[in-house]
Amino acid sequence: MMNKNLYNYILGVADNSLILGQRLGELCGHGPSLETDIALTNISLDLLGQVRGYYQYAAKILGGNASEDTIAFIRKERDYKNVLLVEQPNTDFAYVIARQFLFDVYHVLFLDQLQHSRDLTLSAIAKKSLKEALYHKRFSSDWIKRLGDGTDESHSRIQNAMNDLWVFTNELFQLTEADKEMLNEGIGVDVTQLKADYYNQLNDVLNEATIEIPEVKFFQKGGKEGVHTEHMGYILAEMQYMQRAYPNMEW
Amino acid sequence: MTTTEQNIDNKLIPILEQVSDPEIPVLSIMDMGVVRSAVLKNNKVKVEITPTYSGCPAMDVIGDDIKKALKDEGYEVEIDLILYPAWTTDWITPRGRKALEDYGIAAPLSETADKEALLGNKRIVKCTNCGSTNTRLVSQFGSTACKAQFQCEDCLEPFDYFKCLK
Numbered sequence: 144m145m146n147k148n149l150y151n152y153i154l155g156v157a158d159n160s161l162i163l164g165q166r167l168g169e170l171c172g173h174g175p176s177l178e179t180d181i182a183l184t185n186i187s188l189d190l191l192g193q194v195r196g197y198y199q200y201a202a203k204i205l206g207g208n209a210s211e212d213t214i215a216f217i218r219k220e221r222d223y224k225n226v227l228l229v230e231q232p233n234t235d236f237a238y239v240i241a242r243q244f245l246f247d248v249y250h251v252l253f254l255d256q257l258q259h260s261r262d263l264t265l266s267a268i269a270k271k272s273l274k275e276a277l278y279h280k281r282f283s284s285d286w287i288k289r290l291g292d293g294t295d296e297s298h299s300r301i302q303n304a305m306n307d308l309w310v311f312t313n314e315l316f317q318l319t320e321a322d323k324e325m326l327n328e329g330i331g332v333d334v335t336q337l338k339a340d341y342y343n344q345l346n347d348v349l350n351e352a353t354i355e356i357p358e359v360k361f362f363q364k365g366g367k368e369g370v371h372t373e374h375m376g377y378i379l380a381e382m383q384y385m386q387r388a389y390p391n392m393e394w
Numbered sequence: 395m396t397t398t399e400q401n402i403d404n405k406l407i408p409i410l411e412q413v414s415d416p417e418i419p420v421l422s423i424m425d426m427g428v429v430r431s432a433v434l435k436n437n438k439v440k441v442e443i444t445p446t447y448s449g450c451p452a453m454d455v456i457g458d459d460i461k462k463a464l465k466d467e468g469y470e471v472e473i474d475l476i477l478y479p480a481w482t483t484d485w486i487t488p489r490g491r492k493a494l495e496d497y498g499i500a501a502p503l504s505e506t507a508d509k510e511a512l513l514g515n516k517r518i519v520k521c522t523n524c525g526s527t528n529t530r531l532v533s534q535f536g537s538t539a540c541k542a543q544f545q546c547e548d549c550l551e552p553f554d555y556f557k558c559l560k
Contacts, residue, residue, distance in 0.1 A: 178543070182535035189539060192449025196477060271448055274480065282534055285554035350517055 150204045151321035152223070152331055153265070154214075155255070155367060155373065158225035161215060162375075163246060164190035165382050166233060169171035175236045182282060189275040191311045196268040216386040220370035220379055224319075228311035230366070230375045237300035241308050247280035248344050249315045252337045262331040267366025273274065284348050305349070306357045313362035315341070401431040406439065406464070413463050416455045417538050420497045423456055427485025430476060438470045444481045446559070447539040483559045494556055498522045500544065504556035521546035522553045531555075 167187035174180025198211035205214070229246060233239050254276055257269035290301040316338040318326070325331025349356055365371065385392060402410070410429055414419045423429055423443075431442040441460055445453045457473045464471045483502040486494075491501040500519050517527045523546060532543040532552065541554040 178533035178535070181537070182533060185535040185539055188449035188451075189447060190449070192445070192447060196448060263478070267476075267480070268448075270447070271477050271480040278534070278557075374521060 144207065146205055148321045148324040149262070149330065150201055151319075152325045153197050153201045153204070154222075155224040156253075156265075156322060157194050157201070158223050158248075159229050160190040160197075160224075161194045162223070162225045163229040163379060164188075164194065165378055166242075167239075167272075169233060170239065181206040183243075186279050186282070189272075189279070190246060191274045193275070195267060196264075196271070200264045200268075204228070211384070216383050220371060220375055223366075223371070223372075223375070223379070224369060225366055226311065226314045226387075227363055227372050228308065228314065230372060230378060231308060231311065232374055234304070235300060237290055237297070237304040238308070239303035240283055240290060241301060243279070244283035244287050244348070245308055245312055245345070247276060247283045248348075249312075249337070249341055251280050252340055252344075253332055253334065255271070256332040256337070259327040260331070265330065287348055287354070288352040291354040293348070296304045301352070302354055305354055305357065309357040309359050310361070310363045312341075314366060317364060317367060319367050328340070400429070402429060403432055403434040403439075406432045406434060409463050409518045410460065411469055413456070416452050416459070418494070418497065418499065420493045421490055422493075423460070425487045425490030425493060427487065427490075428456065428481065429460075434469075437468070438472070439464050440472045440474065442474045442476045444476050444479075446481050450539055452538075481559070483556065486556075486560065496523055498553055499541065500553060500555040502556045504558055519544055519555050521549060521551060523551035524549040 164187045167183045167190070169182045170180060171187075172180065174183055194215070195211055198214045201214055202211055204210040231238070247364045251273065254269045254273040258266050258273060260269065275299060287301065290297040292298070310391055316334045318333075318335060322331055322334065326333050346356060363372075399499050403517040409422065410432060411424045413423045415423060415426055419421050420457075426446070428443050428446065429441065431440075432438050441464075443453070443456060444461070453475065455463045459477070461471045461473060464542040486501070494501045500522050503518055517529060519528050519529050519531075521529050521544075526546055530547055532545050534542050534555075536543045536554050540557055541557075542557050543552065544555045545552045
C-alpha cells in the first residue's frame with residue numbers, strides 16, 4: 144500500500160523548490176545584469192535538479208503511470224503544497240533577492256536536518272542539495288548587504304521588499320499533518336525547532352545591511368494546505384501550458 | 395573529505411576513459427570522478443554515476459554516452475544515477491585538474507576561494523592564461539552550474555573557475 148503521508152511530505156518539500164525555480168527561471172534573459180541573470184538562473188537550475196530527485200521518488204511511491212513529469216505538470220493548484228513565499232512575483236530585483244534570502248536561510252536549516260532522515264533517499268537528496276543551498280544563501284546574503292547598505296534608492300527598495308515579504312515567513316514553521324506523521328517516523332524534520340535560529344540569522348544579516356526588521360502583527364498562511372495567493376494560477380498556467388495543450392508530449 | 399571506494403572493473407576502465415564531459419570535452423568522466431561503480435557480470439555492465447550538481451543537464455548526456463561506448467564494445471548496459479555519497483570536487487583526479495587548467499578553467503582550491511577573492515582577502519586562484527594570482531571574482535555563478543567567473547587583473551583575461559564543492 145502506498146504511503147500517502149510520505150508522498151505528501153515529499154511534495155511539501157519539493158514544491159517549494161519547483162515554484163521558486165520556476166519564478167527564477169522567468170528571469171532568464173531578464174536579469175538586471177549579465178552576472179545576476181546567470182546567477183539566478185543557475186540557482187533555478189539547482190532547485191529544479193533537486194526537484195527531479197524528489198519527484199522521481201514520489202512517482203515511485205505513487206506507482207502506475209506516475210512520473211516526475213506528471214507530478215510536476217498535471218496537478219491542480221490545490222494539490223501544490225509550496226509555501227506562499229516562493230510564489231510571490233519578481234516585482235523588482237530587491238524582491239527577487241529578499242524572497243531568495245528569506246527562503247535560502249530556511250532551506251539550509253531544513254536540509255541540514257533532513258540529511259539525518261531515516262529515509263535514505265530523502266537523506267541523500269538533502270546531503271546533495273545542502274551543498275548547493277549554502278552557495279545560494281551566500282549569494283543572496285551578500286546581495287542583501289549590498290542593497291541595504293548601498294544607495295538610498297537600493298536601501299529603500301530592499302526595505303520595502305522585506306516589509307512586504309516578511310508576512311510569509313512564519314508559514315515556513317507550520318507543521319502539516321504529513322509533517323507530524325513523518326516526524327513520528329523519524330523521516331521528517333521538526334520545522335518548529337528551526338524558527339528561533341532562522342529569525343536570529345535574519346536579524347544578523349539585516350542588521351549588518353542596515354535594514355530594519357519589519358514589525359508584523361499578522362502572518363499569511365495557506366500554501367502548505369494548497370490555498371495559494373492570486374499569483375499561483377499564473378505560474379501554473381505558464382508552467383503547465385505545454386502538457387495541457389499537448390497531453391503526454393515529450394521533449 | 396569524503397572518500398569512498400570506487401568499484402570499477404579493470405576491463406572497463408579504458409572504455410570509460412574515452413567518455414568525456416559534454417560541457418568540458420577535455421575532461422574524461424573518470425577523471426571527473428562521476429563514475430562510482432562499473433560491474434561486469436557475464437556480458438552485462440551495471441554502471442553507477444553520481445551528478446556533480448543536482449540540475450546538471452550534462453548527466454543525461456553522460457549516461458547516454460556511457461551506454462553507447464559500452465554497447466559499441468558489445469556489452470549490455472544499465473545505468474543508475476546515485477545521489478549518495480554526494481559528489482565532491484576532491485574526486486577530480488590530478489590528471490583531471492591538469493586537463494582543466496590546460497583547457498583554461500582554474501581547478502577548484504578551497505570552499506571559500508571565490509568569496510575570499512570577492513572580499514579581496516586572499517588571492518589564490520591562478521589565472522589560466524598568465525599564472526598570476528592577481529585575479530578577481532566577477533561572479534560566483536558562471537556559464538554552467540559548476541563554474542564561477544574570474545578575471546585576471548594583470549593580463550585582463552576573463553576565465554572560469556571550477557567551484558569547490560566539499
